[in-house]
Amino acid sequence: MARSESRTLPFPWRGGNRFHLLVDGQQFYPAMLDAIATAENHVLLEMYLMESGKVADRFISALLAAAARGVAVYVLLDDFGSLGLQRKDRERLQRGNIIVTYYNRLRYGELQRNFFRDHRKLLAVDGRLAFVGGAGITDEFDSPQSPERDWRETMVGVEGPVIVDWQRLFCETWRHVTGDHLSFLTSVKPDMAGIQRGRVNHSRGIFYPEIKRTVLNRTRTARKRIWLATAYFVPSLKLRRSLRHAARRGVDVRLLLPGDHTDHPAVRHAGRRFYSRLLRHGIRIFEYQPRFTHSKVVVCDEWVSIGSSNIDRWTMRWNLEANQEIDDTSFAEQACLMLEQDFRNSREYLFSEWRNRPWYKRLTETFWGWVDVWLERLFHRPPPRPPQN
Secondary structure: OOHHHHOOOOOOOEEEEEEEEEEOHHHHHHHHHHHHHOOOOEEEEEEOOEOOOHHHHHHHHHHHHHHHOOOEEEEEEEOOOOOOOOHHHHHHHHHOOOEEEEEOOOOOOOHHHHOOEEOOEEEEEOOOEEEEEOOOEOHHHOOOOOHHHOOEOEEEEEEOOOHHHHHHHHHHHHHHHHOOOOHHHHHOOOOOOOOEEEEEEEEEOEOOOHHHHHHHHHHHHOOOEEEEEOOOEOOOHHHHHHHHHHHHOOOEEEEEEEOOOOOOHHHHHHHHOOHHHHHHOOOEEEEEOOOOEOOOEEEEOOEEEEEOOOEOHHHHHHEEEEEEEEEOHHHHHHHHHHHHHHHHOEEEEOHHHHOOOOHHHHHHHHHHHHHHHHHHHHOOOOOOOOOOO
């Protein structure tokens, strides 16, 4: 994307919103499907992970029904993240009067350009409802066979003026991929829905690292708490230093990270090499035990950020990401209650225990740590510009 385009999307804080905290697929999928079922004007779906299965069937059927009613349906899928979407499901979407496009088609021989991915997760309906978070459309979040192993995830339901910015962000990415302007959306002005303040924040890898900057600035100014949940934890030196400094000045710093249940064990091991120094400086580290926690939540005092962005180098370097920021005491309290429940279902490591862990675990962390360092050096130079499709 051109630098000039990146500068056109600094979204403001907007009041008059209402935000709903939605925990796990049993909560957010029904709410999302109900929104599609009641759509009258348009449905915008931007999704990284979409795989054939029971959940995808439900969404495709809902989108087809909306299109049959005359609703304009636009679906933007990441080409890599949707590899698990079978041909029959792609054909169902194409035959149903739904406009579908794919971000950054995979191309043979263009290794670095193939790394650019649209990792955002957004559903916006009629300018009245939006859903943002870390969930894809896949049975991993709502498995009919083994619900006890569903991925732990957090989404936010959004009502109010901030939806205009979610629509604008979708339209800008759509224009970038297809060249088409969805001009009819500019006349859709969401109504006031509540009293909560919110802001859309987004990143485009190293070319527009606004989420990274915002999280770093918030940790530097936090006064009482920094609670951070992420599926992949390979933080930058600046963030690690900021967390340590916060703990030293008396801030309650806690990390909620995956335990043995994870889809990328190598990333978990690479991130664990940072535990010793963080624990030594008073940072509390919890590893979630019941299942894989895929949640992406940051709470700094009364500020909350929930969205698609993890705390890892890959996210910050290559991905399109988007988070809903909320500055509201009552919502922050809800988020903290949710995280406190997750902490209770986690194993907390103490520094005295961690430094006595078995040698083979240290060796595994060292090995994957070196892999992480090697990859960082390999891609140290700025990547090429994202493809223009």
